[in-house]
Amino acid sequence: MAKTHTIDYNHFINTHSSRRRPALTRELTKLQYGAGKESISLAEGMPNEVTFPFQAINFVLKDGLSITLQGQQLNSAFQYIPTQGYPPLLKKLRDFTYQMHMPPNWHNTDIIMTNGSQDGISKTLEMLIEDGDDVLVQNPLYAGTEVILKPFKVNLIGIEQDEFGILPSKLIDALENCKAYTEEGGGRKMPKCIYLNPTGSNPTGATMSLERRKEVYDICCKYNILILEDDAYYFLHFLEERPVSFLSLDVEGRVIRFDSMSKVLSSGLRLAWLTAPKPLVRNVELHMQSSLLHSSTLSQVILDNLLTKWGYQGLISHGAYVSAYYKARRDFTVACMEKHLKGLCEWTIPSGGMFVWIKVHGVADVYDMLMTRGLKKNITLVPGHAFMVDPTEACNCIRASYSKATLKQIDKAMQLLGELIREEHVLLRRKLDGLENSILR
């Protein structure tokens, strides 16, 4: 590995975010949480919990365990908390993150609870990006990231991928092109960050190999690029061994990692956390102090109790169960595709996540086929355009999800997709014949 660099985080924080200042009341809430019982606070605008109508909440788990929130714990669950998160949970998740990733730069790393990882990704990009910046992304990419970047009028530099993730040579080419930038024109401005979704990627289902991760990490060190590691499908990989995260490789402190419980425990609880170098976590915290104050306390208290009951191993085992569940669905879906789409399409078997990325043969652009005749046939699939750096370009790819439809519906959907593509081939043939005839006439 190349020698490590000292990172100036001010270089990455944009003008707008560098103006953020702490909210004194929020800072006092944090202090009060850490203070002893003898400390009296008249500082905070906390409502008195006796006025809340709730007496107790009882959660019964499918494994037979139960969690009852009452008394002081219930009060805490319904109260304001420090912006960074519910302190007992923060402590557990710091331990958990350390044990899972052993980040080499841990002394300079911290976490913050976010309202789903989407919230963390958007606050991070809003901290880093200036209008008109160039931003590196995998192409195709998670559509939720593209919509964050849109208002900044950024120049998305899409890096091509294969089944093992983005291609390092393409990343180097893009960065070398940026090096040629001059104020007078020509070349592109050096980007500050790259957005990656390395495990069971949405939409392709690809998982970056360790070799690729190392190569990409080294390139980002060389060109001083921050890595946004969106690992929403971290637990949903179908490989023998859990992938090694970018955070685990991060000797320099240039990774911002997004963990989410949405695909593992509940998407509605909006439980997620961001792990990053402390100055960046602090800036996100200041943003939150002015936006949602903190992520839902009740959700955090639920997770805290769950981790107390289950231990970290319980969460890991549950993650393994979830992954096995989706793996079986993936296998079924791929078998249906073999049955109904062979010769019409090609695909790479997903190594994680909830999606399969289907390339259609003989149809240069699938948009109209899916959005008109497909919907009429009662089959809804996402045209690949939704995930492309340039959604206006023709795209022959489709994203299909195997997470929720019944197995019978998945089989039927693949059969209908096969029919749809065959019909499209006939229509295109007719169009072409009509065109040829009119030329000959």
Ligand SMILES: Cc1ncc(COP(=O)(O)O)c(C=O)c1O
């Ligand atoms: C790649 C990726 N990142 C982030 C998210 C957002 O997840 P969350 O529910 O944690 O906000 C999703 C949701 O589908 C996703 O697919």
